Amino acid sequence: MGKRTYDIVLFGATGFTGGLTAEYLARHAPADCRWALAGRSTAKLERLRDRLVELNPSCATLPLLQADATDPEALRRVAAGTRVVATTVGPYTTYGEPLVAACAEAGTDYADLTGEPEFVDRMYLRYDGRARESGARLVHACGFDSVPHDLGVYFTVGQLPDGLPLRIDGFVRSNATFSGGTFASALTVLSRPVAMVRAARARGRSESRPGARAAAGVRTAAGAGAAPEAGRRVRAPLPAPRRSRAVRAWALPLPTIDPQIVARSAAALARYGPDFRYRHYAAVKWLPMAVGGVVGVGALAALAQIPWARRWLSARRKPGEGPGPERRARSWFTVRFVGEGGGRRVVTEVAGGDPGYDETSKILAESALCLAFDELPEARGQVTTAVAMGEALITRLRAAGMTFRVLGEAG
Numbered sequence: 001m002g003k004r005t006y007d008i009v010l011f012g013a014t015g016f017t018g019g020l021t022a023e024y025l026a027r028h029a030p031a032d033c034r035w036a037l038a039g040r041s042t043a044k045l046e047r048l049r050d051r052l053v054e055l056n057p058s059c060a061t062l063p064l065l066q067a068d069a070t071d072p073e074a075l076r077r078v079a080a081g082t083r084v085v086a087t088t089v090g091p092y093t094t095y096g097e098p099l100v101a102a103c104a105e106a107g108t109d110y111a112d113l114t115g116e117p118e119f120v121d122r123m124y125l126r127y128d129g130r131a132r133e134s135g136a137r138l139v140h141a142c143g144f145d146s147v148p149h150d151l152g153v154y155f156t157v158g159q160l161p162d163g164l165p166l167r168i169d170g171f172v173r174s175n176a177t178f179s180g181g182t183f184a185s186a187l188t189v190l191s192r193p194v195a196m197v198r199a200a201r202a203r204g205r206s207e208s209r210p211g212a213r214a215a216a217g218v219r220t221a222a223g224a225g226a227a228p229e230a231g232r233r234v235r236a237p238l239p240a241p242r243r244s245r246a247v248r249a250w251a252l253p254l255p256t257i258d259p260q261i262v263a264r265s266a267a268a269l270a271r272y273g274p275d276f277r278y279r280h281y282a283a284v285k286w287l288p289m290a291v292g293g294v295v296g297v298g299a300l301a302a303l304a305q306i307p308w309a310r311r312w313l314s315a316r317r318k319p320g321e322g323p324g325p326e327r328r329a330r331s332w333f334t335v336r337f338v339g340e341g342g343g344r345r346v347v348t349e350v351a352g353g354d355p356g357y358d359e360t361s362k363i364l365a366e367s368a369l370c371l372a373f374d375e376l377p378e379a380r381g382q383v384t385t386a387v388a389m390g391e392a393l394i395t396r397l398r399a400a401g402m403t404f405r406v407l408g409e410a411g
Contacts, residue, residue, distance in 0.1 A: 010087075027056065037064050078099075093192070115257045120257065138383065150265055170335055173247075337349070352403065
């Protein structure tokens with residue numbers, strides 16, 4: 001990269017999750033880390049810096065960079081001046097592309113919190129090639145979407161035999177609430193089903209080309225698309241609802257971005273075996289809650305298609321709003337994985353506190369620190385957390401209080 005002024009720039013620092021991420025960095029960034037806050041309002045950045053000084057007096061001199069998500073020139077200056085950009089500015093489909101473009105051009109590593117499949121697919125199509133040329137690592141979904149799931153599967157694969165077909169199911173539980181920013185992103189995804197399908201199909205066609213397929217085959221490849229190397233098969237189908245004895249709960253298909261991220265890691269990493277399948281579920285203990293959840297999501301998806309209804313829903317919880325410290329302190333998540341291969345069965349678990357905010361801000365901050373400072377495998381282009389950081393990020397998250405453990409083995 002040559003000499004850069006900063007190691008990390010946090011973009012969107014004055015938002016709800018951005019502020020939590022800034023607080024985490026103030027507490028945990030190493031003393032020699034050169035980091036800065038970036039956002040569109042200098043006044044808000046100054047107020048945030050004053051808040052951080054109460055946590056860490058050295059933040060009094062923290063640099064503030066004024067840049068708007070719609071100002072490509074300002075974003076190019078931000079990207080050119082740092083080794084890593086971490087951004088919380090969403091919905092990413094609306095606001096995210098100019099920063100991805102700037103980082104791909106500057107050879108700057110990029111991490112975000114998107115859970116929007118259309119955005120990830122479009123960024124792959126438009127900027128993966130340039131990022132591979134410049135050496136940038138574009139790492140999407142560096143929060144609860146999708147690190148516990150992506151690295152949880154990566155961790156589970158490591159407990160299973162090498163070189164054999166593997167089957168893994170993931171079951172998510174949580175009692176957490178959500179912020180205005182998360183709700184806005186969810187509405188964006190639900191309101192654009194046709195665009196999402198078109199972007200996914202275009203990416204599939206791009207990845208099916210021989211050159212792209214070869215590039216995705218091994219960990220040290222220049223990219224990490226969803227098409228595995230010849231002779232390997234990777235699947236992440238949408239499963240049917242069922243009762244799971246493994247978690248003693250109803251297992252409902254969870255159509256989030258997480259299984260797509262897992263599949264891309266599996267396609268890029270030969271350790272996932274010659275034939276890999278992942279299924280992603282929400283684990284719900286009581287049948288009435290399961291039925292209510294399905295009906296609620298269906299109703300939200302239907303309303304998101306109607307412009308006036310979408311505006312009304314957006315006003316119920318606006319970006320920048322989120323649960324307070326007391327509510328977050330009561331929140332938790334677990335993701336239990338059941339993996340099978342070669343006659344062996346293993347049950348693992350990833351667990352932590354409030355997933356949407358406390359853990360998400362922790363994960364984004366640790367991802368940025370990992371990209372900036374850790375010895376990592378060779379990777380470039382649009383890559384997943386498992387491909388870009390893998391074991392190094394698991395080590396960081398464990399040290400930060402997140403659990404990765406084996407609950408049982410058989411065979």
